Amino acid sequence: MDILTKDEFHVNFEDIKMQIEEGCVFIHPTDTIYGIGCDATHKDAIRKIRDIKDRHESPFSVIAPGKEWILENCHINNGAKEWINKLPGPYTLIFKLRNKGCIAANVNFDLDSLGVRIPEHWFSGAVSKLGKPIVTTSANKSGEDFMTSLDNLNPEVENNTDFILYEEEKHGRPSTIVDLTKEEPKIIRR
Template sequence: MKIEILNSLEVLNSKKLLLYPTDTVWGIGCDATSKTAVKKVYQLKQRDDSKALVCLVKDLNMLSKYVKYIPDPALEYLKQTDRPTTIIYPKAQNLAKNLIAEDGSIAIRICQTEFCQLLLHDFNKPIVSTSANISGQPTPKVFAEIQDEILKGVDYVVNLQNQNNSETKPSRIIKFDEQGQVQIIRD
């Protein structure tokens, strides 16, 4: 795993694209603070850049550096769930401008897998995590379903769990507003 972390760090630090296993589906990733890197993700996915992307953080401390406000109900939810959940927070900060939604919000998930935790710790910045598919195409449930266009379009494919045929699914997505009201976007 150490070699995969080092190779991934080199890619992220070079503003290039990474294909990597997450706590949900395989993700296309890059430095979430780099406008140049984020633009490459939109181009590869053939996705309109008005649609915000998800990013991963290591823990609450890292999360607090990239959102101005964490509603108390979001903190309570995070303490109580084991399910991978992406939360849309109001008032993003210190991230690439093209990663942030038009309303100023950002979708962030605290990823608990060993690989992602180590990578996020060593990189010390959020990493984009968007499903490994062309926009509008089905989300691959296993590595073998990832389209050649995606495999050829990234700069590095992490060599972990590539043979795992256990089907995965995207995270739950919920949104909190500044008053702490919750809305379920995807269950």
Template sequence: MAAELIKLYEENPEIDKIDKIVKVLKSGGVVIYPTDTVYGIGCDFSNNKAVQRVCQIKNTKPQALSFICYDLSEIAEYTRGLSTPIFKVMKKALPGPFTFILNASNSVPKVLNAKKKTVGIRVPDNNIPREIVKNLGNPIITTSIHDEDEILEYSTDPELIFEKYENLVDIVIDGGYGANVASTVVDCSQDDFEVVREGLGDINEYL
């Protein structure tokens, strides 16, 4: 069954459309959505079958996936040993174009940290995925939809994304053109700020 293309505006995402997307996610669906960087593909992070489906589409392993939280209070639930200096920097940097690698708490589904005890967490500066997470009551998986080796044009245009993925996912959200630079990945698991991947955000602005 082909995916549905749903138009949403970041400034004021329509609640009936958000509810529809949440219903699909709760039933194990996979959704492509905008962030403050590139478009992402994801599902409810607690649904193992949906997580495996995302991995098949992306040809990756669950441990390589990050997830989106609504805000910092939600992040605290899924991490442990978060020091005050790290928290203060995250509070300034989020919502924003960063993925923070943190030590995982027992609240993180085992499929996501089976072979490592860390997780990547995002709070994007985009109301669409945050409202989805807020209404779902769970974080959603996030992984960019382009190859890491080559940034393709279709990663920015939701209509081209829909053409490529309409038979692989359940919903593609058209939130306007996306950026073509991914988030900056910052490893804080050793109580320090190690930039693993340079992306759209500059962590030095918040240190």
């Protein structure tokens, strides 16, 4: 398992892109906290994250490769437009899916909705360059504190990831979750 800096990630992007497409699982930074991720179209990689986190029932969110991806794959009502305009930012927006085939069914258990992020962070640009959504969920075992630095990363999580994209200690908190599946937006978590 490698620990990569931002510069190392960019220099080795083509190789890393191939690893992600082949199903690797990795820890990545965002504008809020560290996440554990994989290609959101790769069902085996998603299953591996579920096993690592011991989270077999709750849906995952994704980092979208751009706003265009959201517009193509999600139903956008009037209430959603204002929130999309706030992206990138520290939000997870829950949309009704228009195209269920844009992600593997085990991301959201084939539900008709999906949590979507575009963090205000350079990693969003890497996801855009990758051209496909990335699963994102806190880098921890379910029910445990989330990772803020390498010092408090659960060894079981660390040992089951292929690489860690590490910057520095994060002092953020998880993203605000906004349900946009109905006409009136509803904040679920601040």
